[in-house]
Amino acid sequence: MTDLQPLYLTFQLALVTTLVLLIVSLPLSYWLVHSRSRLKPVISTLVSMPLVLPPTVLGFYFLLAFSPGNAFGSFIDRWFGIQLVFSFGGLVLASVIYSLPFMVHPIQAGLAALPPSLNEASYVMGKSKWTTLWKVQLPNIKTSLLTGIVLAFAHTVGEFGVVLMIGGNIPGKTKVASIAIYDEVEALNYASANFYSIVLFVITFAILLLVYLINGGHLKQFWK
Amino acid sequence: MIYIDLHKKLETADGSMVLHMQTEVPKGSFVTLYGPSGAGKTSTLRMLAGLLKPDKGSLIVNDLSWYDATRNINLRPQKRQIGYVFQDYALFPHMSVRENLEYGHSAKGGISVDELLELMELGSLVNRKPKTLSGGQQQRVALARALAQQPEILLLDEPLAALDYKFRLKLQDYLYKVHREFNLTTIMVSHDISEITSLSDLVIVIDHGRIVRQGTPDKIFVNRQISGKFRFVGEVQKIEKQDIVYIVSVLVHSQLIKVVAQPSEMQGIDIGDMVMIASKAFNPIIYKID
Numbered sequence: 001m002t003d004l005q006p007l008y009l010t011f012q013l014a015l016v017t018t019l020v021l022l023i024v025s026l027p028l029s030y031w032l033v034h035s036r037s038r039l040k041p042v043i044s045t046l047v048s049m050p051l052v053l054p055p056t057v058l059g060f061y062f063l064l065a066f067s068p069g070n071a072f073g074s075f076i077d078r079w080f081g082i083q084l085v086f087s088f089g090g091l092v093l094a095s096v097i098y099s100l101p102f103m104v105h106p107i108q109a110g111l112a113a114l115p116p117s118l119n120e121a122s123y124v125m126g127k128s129k130w131t132t133l134w135k136v137q138l139p140n141i142k143t144s145l146l147t148g149i150v151l152a153f154a155h156t157v158g159e160f161g162v163v164l165m166i167g168g169n170i171p172g173k174t175k176v177a178s179i180a181i182y183d184e185v186e187a188l189n190y191a192s193a194n195f196y197s198i199v200l201f202v203i204t205f206a207i208l209l210l211v212y213l214i215n216g217g218h219l220k221q222f223w224k
Numbered sequence: 225m226i227y228i229d230l231h232k233k234l235e236t237a238d239g240s241m242v243l244h245m246q247t248e249v250p251k252g253s254f255v256t257l258y259g260p261s262g263a264g265k266t267s268t269l270r271m272l273a274g275l276l277k278p279d280k281g282s283l284i285v286n287d288l289s290w291y292d293a294t295r296n297i298n299l300r301p302q303k304r305q306i307g308y309v310f311q312d313y314a315l316f317p318h319m320s321v322r323e324n325l326e327y328g329h330s331a332k333g334g335i336s337v338d339e340l341l342e343l344m345e346l347g348s349l350v351n352r353k354p355k356t357l358s359g360g361q362q363q364r365v366a367l368a369r370a371l372a373q374q375p376e377i378l379l380l381d382e383p384l385a386a387l388d389y390k391f392r393l394k395l396q397d398y399l400y401k402v403h404r405e406f407n408l409t410t411i412m413v414s415h416d417i418s419e420i421t422s423l424s425d426l427v428i429v430i431d432h433g434r435i436v437r438q439g440t441p442d443k444i445f446v447n448r449q450i451s452g453k454f455r456f457v458g459e460v461q462k463i464e465k466q467d468i469v470y471i472v473s474v475l476v477h478s479q480l481i482k483v484v485a486q487p488s489e490m491q492g493i494d495i496g497d498m499v500m501i502a503s504k505a506f507n508p509i510i511y512k513i514d
Contacts, residue, residue, distance in 0.1 A: 006396070117314035120275050123301040124308045125328035125373055139318040 002192045005172050006180035007199055011174060013088070015154040017095040021103040022145075024096065029107040030133065046104075050098045059165020062094050066166070084166075091167045095156045100191055102151040108204045110144025111137060144214045150211045154204050225251055226377070227490055230271050230281040230291070234433065236262050243267055243433035243479065249426070251286070254410045255418045258444070259430035265413040266311070267463050268430070269379045272411065274301035279308050297328070300319055307370030309410075313362045315354035321365050322350040329372040335406075337372060344368040344398065354441035364398065371402055380401070380412040382420060389477045417445055417498055418457035418477070452505045456481070460495050463466045474501060 018055050027172045030042060050058060066084035084090035114137060122132040136147070160178040165172030169183060177196045186191040226249040234241050243264040249255050255358060257265040269275035272283065274290070277298060283291040290299045295452035316324055325337045340346050344364045354362055363383060370378060380399070384392045400423055403410045415421050420427060421441040429437040437444060445457075470485045472493070483501055485493075493499060 100304070113509065115312060115314065116315065117310045117312055120273075120301070121310060121314040121316075121369075122327075124273055124304070124306055125369075126305075126330075128302065136316055140316075205460075213227045 002195045003171070003175060003180075006196065008176045009080060009088075009172070009175065010157055010177040010200075011092055014153045016092050016093050017099060017156045018103075018149055018153045020092065021099060022149065025100070025103040025107055025148065026066070029104050029111055032104070032108050033111045035179030044170055049103050051101050055098060055159065059094065059162040062090070062166045066090055075185050083141045086166070086168045086170060086174060088173060089161055091176075094162045094166045098159060098162045099152045099155045099166045103148040106151065107141065110141030114140055119205055146211060146214060150207055154207055157200060157204060185200040225286065226251070226272075226285075227284040228268075228272070230268070230278040230283060232264075232265055232267060232271060232278045234264065234277065245271075245310070245430075245434060245435065245496050247428060247438065248277045249409060249411065251409055253406060253426055254424045255426045255428060256422060256424040256441075257411070257413045257428050257430055258415070259436075263430040263506060264433040265430055266381055269308070269381055269411065269413060272377070273306050273379055274299060304373050304375070305377070307373050307375035307378045309363075309366045309370050309378070309380045309383045311383075311385070313354075313366040315362060315365055315369070317354055320351050320353060321346055321357075324365060324369050325372045326356070328369050330374045332374060334374050334384065335371070340368045340372055342403070358361065360387050360395065362435070363387060363391070363395060363465070366394075368396065371406060374406070376409060378408045378410045379404075380410065380414075382413050382415065384414070384416065392416070392419065399423060417441075419456055421445065421455065421500070445498075454501075457498060457500050458501065459506070460493060460497045460499055463495060464491070472499075476501070 028043075028047070031038065032047075063085060064070060065072050066076075068077050068083065068085070073083075076084065082089055084093060107204065118134055118136055118140070122136050123129075128133070158178065159176075160182070163174065163176055164182075165180055167176075167179075169175050169179055175183070177200055180201075181193045181196045182188070184196070228249065229246045232243045234243050241262075241264070245268050257268060259265055269419065271278050271291075273398065278291060278293070280293040281291070282293065284290065285304075289295070289297050290304060291297060313333075316327065321430070322341070324342060329337050335343075341350060344367065345377075346361070346364060346368060349357065349361060349365075354365065356472040357365065368509060381482070383399070384395055387395065390408055396419060399412075403406065403423075414423065416439045426443055427438065427441050427508070430436055442467070452472050454472075458474040460472060461475050461480065462473040464471040467486070470487065470490050472483045472485050474483060481501065
């Protein structure tokens with residue numbers, strides 16, 4: 001019987017990462033759309049870096065930074081009791097940064113595409129920026145939010161290099177499905193590798209298909 | 225009374241331009257900003273609403289300072305009690321007509337959302353989303369929504385520009401009605417002279433960011449005092465000379481009207497010119513319209 005733990009861990013990681021990303025990306029996207037700061041190009045670049053950088057590079061620097069042998073790693077270990085290397089917490093943090101552009105870009109594009117007069121109309125009606133964000137902007141970028149959530153989720157499910165570098169291969173703790181597949185293939189255990197692979201394939205296919213159906217309006221008659 | 229003295233440097237297609245508005249708008253008046261595009265009309269409205277920060281100057285509304293560069297006062301748009309009808313209407317796409325009105329509806333009493341829906345004849349559309357409405361319907365919703373805040377000042381940015389003449393006439397009536405009924409000070413941007421002459425008390429002509437002239441529509445557009453009771457603005461379509469008079473065909477809204485004119489009156493009038501036809505009402509004929 002194949003161990004289901006890696007699959008369970010994969011989806012747990014993807015879920016937690018997506019939730020954290022949503023919370024982080026909303027203010028970040030809002031800032032990127034509305035700010036006129038000189039820092040904006042720099043922040044935009046940093047957000048997009050995970051798209052082009054090999055995941056191993058990211059993983060390598062995380063490993064260095066979070067290592068208890070280094071200043072930052074030992075600081076958070078001593079003060080917060082958190083060890084980020086080879087732990088689930090570290091995986092979440094690395095995944096959040098690695099999948100950041102997949103959440104930020106759709107939300108940013110959605111917000112930027114809204115006519116400015118919508119916000120202005122709301123302000124003129126006496127509504128605060130906060131109220132306007134919740135009542136006007138977010139409801140009008142539902143499809144962008146959905147795209148961001150799903151892309152971030154699916155991307156985290158498919159992550160390998162970062163996880164391997166920072167998480168290693170600890171069963172039940174950091175051994176996610178993508179690593180388990182690699183592991184099983186190395187052990188010439190093709191049946192298990194195939195099982196993990198097919199589950200990931202089917203689930204990610206189903207999730208992406210659902211998004212395209214919803215965003216394409218094909219499911220409108222069901223969820224009005 | 226609104227005292228306006230606002231400066232703003234604007235970047236336009238023809239380079240930068242300094243917008244300087246200095247005027248007074250009496251409470252309860254209907255004012256039109258008139259001028260070529262890019263003259264600074266919309267920017268003026270945006271500065272009044274607090275959506276565009278002026279560079280210097282002051283804005284005093286009913287003895288309250290809304291903007292004062294020297295005292296570093298700049299009231300946020302949220303605090304200004306202004307109704308604003310945007311050129312693109314800016315209706316919230318995810319809300320129904322009723323929800324759009326309710327979103328901005330002021331809790332201070334006065335007119336209810338239902339009364340407004342009825343006034344603007346939107347009763348049958350309450351549950352529709354904006355994108356399913358025609359241009360004229362959207363315009364009515366936008367106007368109703370601006371009124372739901374119960375503002376003292378109503379700003380209209382070319383509200384009727386996108387509509388055909390039939391809707392224009394109807395909406396002009398609405399505008400006039402709400403302006404009177406709600407005791408508003410209304411400032412409108414418009415290019416349409418017939419609209420301006422039938423609605424506004426005061427026209428401010430703007431060109432290149434400056435006020436070049438201001439006065440009553442008659443004074444601005446016809447440059448003389450007209451005592452006629454009936455007045456229409458239209459475009460000259462045809463000029464025919466018959467014996468000693470001219471027969472001039474003028475297109476007023478969609479109707480072609482023929483007017484007899486003396487040669488002396490016709491000086492300087494050509495085909496394509498905008499003209500005003502006025503008549504004293506000494507023998508009007510009245511018909512009931514079914």
